[in-house]
Amino acid sequence: MAEKKATTYTLREIYSISHSTVQRLQKNLPVSTYTLDRLCKILDCRLDEVAEYMPDEAL
Numbered sequence: 001m002a003e004k005k006a007t008t009y010t011l012r013e014i015y016s017i018s019h020s021t022v023q024r025l026q027k028n029l030p031v032s033t034y035t036l037d038r039l040c041k042i043l044d045c046r047l048d049e050v051a052e053y054m055p056d057e058a059l
Contacts, residue, residue, distance in 0.1 A: 006043060015042050 008026070011017040017038070024031050025039075039050050 011042070 008022050011022055012019060015038070017035070021031060021035055025035075036047060036051055040047055043050065
Protein backbone atom coordinates (compact mmCIF):
# COMPACT_ATOMS: atom_id res chain seq x y z
CA MET A 1 0.00 0.00 0.00
CA ALA A 2 2.85 2.37 0.74
CA GLU A 3 4.03 2.21 -2.88
CA LYS A 4 0.57 3.31 -4.03
CA LYS A 5 0.36 6.09 -1.41
CA ALA A 6 -2.67 4.41 0.18
CA THR A 7 -3.14 4.67 3.92
CA THR A 8 -5.77 3.34 6.27
CA TYR A 9 -7.19 6.86 6.27
CA THR A 10 -7.56 6.95 2.48
CA LEU A 11 -9.09 3.48 2.44
CA ARG A 12 -11.70 4.59 4.97
CA GLU A 13 -12.37 8.17 3.92
CA ILE A 14 -11.77 8.22 0.17
CA TYR A 15 -12.71 4.65 -0.79
CA SER A 16 -15.33 4.01 1.94
CA ILE A 17 -13.73 0.82 3.27
CA SER A 18 -15.22 0.33 6.73
CA HIS A 19 -13.14 0.74 9.87
CA SER A 20 -13.79 -2.89 10.83
CA THR A 21 -12.59 -4.11 7.42
CA VAL A 22 -9.41 -2.05 7.71
CA GLN A 23 -8.83 -3.57 11.15
CA ARG A 24 -9.34 -7.07 9.75
CA LEU A 25 -6.75 -6.34 7.07
CA GLN A 26 -4.29 -5.02 9.65
CA LYS A 27 -4.72 -8.13 11.80
CA ASN A 28 -4.47 -10.54 8.84
CA LEU A 29 -8.00 -11.80 9.43
CA PRO A 30 -10.23 -13.09 6.63
CA VAL A 31 -11.97 -10.55 4.41
CA SER A 32 -14.51 -11.07 1.65
CA THR A 33 -13.67 -11.56 -1.99
CA TYR A 34 -15.57 -8.33 -2.63
CA THR A 35 -13.10 -6.48 -0.38
CA LEU A 36 -10.12 -8.14 -2.06
CA ASP A 37 -11.49 -7.13 -5.46
CA ARG A 38 -11.94 -3.52 -4.32
CA LEU A 39 -8.40 -3.41 -2.91
CA CYS A 40 -6.98 -4.69 -6.18
CA LYS A 41 -8.86 -1.99 -8.08
CA ILE A 42 -7.86 0.76 -5.63
CA LEU A 43 -4.20 -0.28 -5.63
CA ASP A 44 -4.17 -1.25 -9.32
CA CYS A 45 -2.60 -4.61 -8.57
CA ARG A 46 -3.18 -8.36 -8.79
CA LEU A 47 -4.76 -10.51 -6.08
CA ASP A 48 -1.46 -12.26 -5.29
CA GLU A 49 -0.01 -8.86 -4.38
CA VAL A 50 -2.58 -8.27 -1.62
CA ALA A 51 -3.47 -11.76 -0.43
CA GLU A 52 -1.95 -15.13 0.26
CA TYR A 53 -3.76 -18.45 0.62
CA MET A 54 -3.11 -20.08 3.97
CA PRO A 55 -4.94 -23.39 4.52
CA ASP A 56 -6.42 -24.22 7.91
CA GLU A 57 -4.10 -26.46 9.89
CA ALA A 58 -7.07 -28.46 11.19
CA LEU A 59 -7.81 -29.92 7.75
